[in-house]
Amino acid sequence: MRAAAGPGRGDAHALGEIITRLGPSLVTVAVAPEASLDRPLTGVSVNDPLLELPEGSGEALLAVGVNGGSPGAVTFVRRAAAQGYAAVVLRVDDELPEPVAEAARRHRLAVLTARTDVPWAHLATMLRVGITSPRHDELAGVPLGDLFGFANSLATQLRGAVTIEDPQSNVLAYSSVKDEVDEPRKETILGRQVPPKYTRILQERGVLRQLLASDDVVRMDAVPEVALSPRVAISVRAAGELLGSIWVAETGRPLAGDHTTVLREAAQTAALHIMRHRMELRAESNLRTSMVRDLLDGTAADVAAVRLGLDPQAPYAVTAFEAAAGGPPVNRLLPVVDLYVATFRPAALCVDVGPRVYVVLSGDAMAPAQIRRFAADGARRATAATQAQVYAAVGRSVASVDRVAASRHDADRVMRALLRVGSGRAVADLDEVGAAANLLEVLDLIRERPHLQEGPLRLLSDHAGDRHPALVATLRAYLDHFGDITAAAASTQVHPNTFRYRLRRACETAGVDLSDPMERLMLWLQLRLLG
Structure with a gap:
């Protein structure tokens, strides 16, 4: 092609x-x-x-x-x-x-x-x-990706104040000029974005529409009522994609006589600079993501902490977010959680690993109640944004950065309990679901060792006939309700006498002795594994 x-x-x-x-x-x-x-x-x-x-x-x-x-x-x-x-x-x-x-x-x-x-x-x-891109000696000497150097070089040639913006009017770079500049440019640079009151003027005068539709220089007259000086602008494109725009404001004197020609050529060179700038930002973001993942894994956590600029002795806690089965994939959940973090805890670190999004919290506001509120609010907002149930699991606070992986491990255990046990909670910590988290690990051990699955339940499950599923359910209900026949019968929707008959039949078939507490415990664990 x-x-x-x-x-x-x-x-x-x-x-x-x-x-x-x-x-x-x-x-x-x-x-x-x-x-x-x-x-x-x-x-x-x-x-x-x-x-x-x-x-x-x-x-x-x-x-x-x-x-x-x-x-x-x-x-x-x-x-x-x-x-x-x-x-x-x-x-x-x-x-x-x-x-x-x-x-x-x-x-x-x-x-x-x-x-x-x-x-x-x-x-x-x-x-x-x-x-x-055309050859232009003054601009060619600027290293690719150095948007500020490019803006300064261009400003010198044009005798104006240059601002380079992305398609959303965020400031990517600007020139340093000694001449007097107008108030709108000052506000734009201080806020790193064109203020809405000036954007509206650009829209009303059709300037933004012209930039979208044309690759040529667009002129804008002064607007004295807001102290806006005359400007020229040009869009920056590469392969048909709008990368941003270059704006040049007058600084008390006319722009260079050949400013139109220079600006047209500069727009093509600017495309290279903006794309390199994007590439460097993406590389920096990828490196940061890798460092946060190392921190969560406990892999070279000290190196990751230094590169991320973290205080090694500050308190930390990890919160995990995950959508219920059938919910949005993690690439849709991550931006939602990331936006929430950027809004309410901008110092926190946010990264996805597998199906989960992890947030590493640090700083003074680390009280358990505050972390819990952060997790609950995040889960609520993510659920509303994705239209699917999102769970939040809170890891324990740890005293130093090298213990972040331990907090992440806690959050993983909590999340597994929330997703597997079905407690009805959307947010939890280990104090709330610790028993369920421990049980799941015990069941993992039984699953990994087949000989622990031997016993009465295996005989009952293998018993020929149509009644054994009901017998297994009867035993489970009896143990879950601590031997309360009335409650257990109600849970299986049978008459108490029918329940007693099935319980007796199950015990006879499998040779179960329900009077033995250790046999009851092992049978209950095997039933949990089966179910």
């Missing part, structure tokens, strides 16, 4: 130039035969494993469906060279295997590598924007 082509051959950037602009954190040159990096890159193609490889004159080929460390990569490189591609991009986490490198050198084809966790779509878009 071929992505959008780049500029014409005469205007095309050299492969080496594009790689330098994108930086080594995105792609690395693994093999570069002589003059291969000087070759003009004309476009980006994505391999389709189900189709024959088409001709690719001067394009970069993303090796989707190809294992960079497999023998098949050698064949792929050879085919790509024969079809005229300028470079192949393989995803590998280690060094490129020598057979693949040798094939690339033999066929004079550049091979670039990217980490396996970098999405193909992201690579394709970044390469495409790198190909189509």
Whole structure:
């Protein structure tokens, strides 16, 4: 599948130039035969494993469906060279295997590598924007992803105050200017978002609508009643996706005469910076998530604590949230819990592991009643948001960060009891469901050791005839109601005399001695395991 082509051959950037602009954190040159990096890159193609490889004159080929460390990569490189591609991009986490490198050198084809966790779509878009972005000496010197450096460089050229925003009008970066700036810009920078009162003005004047519909520069006259100075803006897009916008406000003097041309070119370069910025934020978020999971697992908790900036001697507690069977998957539950945490306990850590979402609480507000209220309110809000029952399990407070895994273990035991025993609670801690949690672990032991399942109940369950399910239910009801025949009979919806007959029949069939307390206990445990 071929992505959008780049500029014409005469205007095309050299492969080496594009790689330098994108930086080594995105792609690395693994093999570069002589003059291969000087070759003009004309476009980006994505391999389709189900189709024959088409001709690719001067394009970069993303090796989707190809294992960079497999023998098949050698064949792929050879085919790509024969079809005229300028470079192949393989995803590998280690060094490129020598057979693949040798094939690339033999066929004079550049091979670039990217980490396996970098999405193909992201690579394709970044390469495409790198190909189509114009050369601009003043902006080219800014490291990719340095949005503040880019804003400052652009502000110097335009002689204005630059703000770079995302599609929701959140401030990503802004320039530092010595000239006087208007009040709306000050409020926007302080709040890191365009205030609603100014957004309404932009909507009323159709500025936001123009930015959505056009890739060209949009002008806005001054609004004296709110001290808003004249502005120009342009949307930033990559592969059709709106990444944000660049705003330039006058600072008491007119903008540079060529500001329209510079801003058009800057919008294309800004796409690279914003996408790199996104990638770095995603990498930082992934690392943070990994650290929190290590903390919960007790794996290198001291290292995780340092990286997360946690006080090693502060109190901590873990709360777990999970939806009932048939409820929303964890990828829908996580954003709901995350939003709740960000609103009410922003210092807490939130992460998903398996079907559960864990919240690590810390700080002064660690009284059991406060933690319980936090868990209950979170479960209530998550239940309302997902339209499915969400349970909350509270782990015990621990005195230091290296005990967080113990609190998580408590929360897991509580959650298992809530989901398995059916106590009618939506929120609990070990003090409330400790007996049920302990019982489930005892049953695990019995389940793992078949010889503990032998005895009267096995004989009764294996007894031929249609009556043995009723006999098993009779024994369970008798033991659950502590020998109260009337209550036990009512629970099985039979007459007390019928219940006595079934109980006697069960004891005779299986050889059960209900007068022996140890036999009653073992029988009750086996019945729990069976049920």
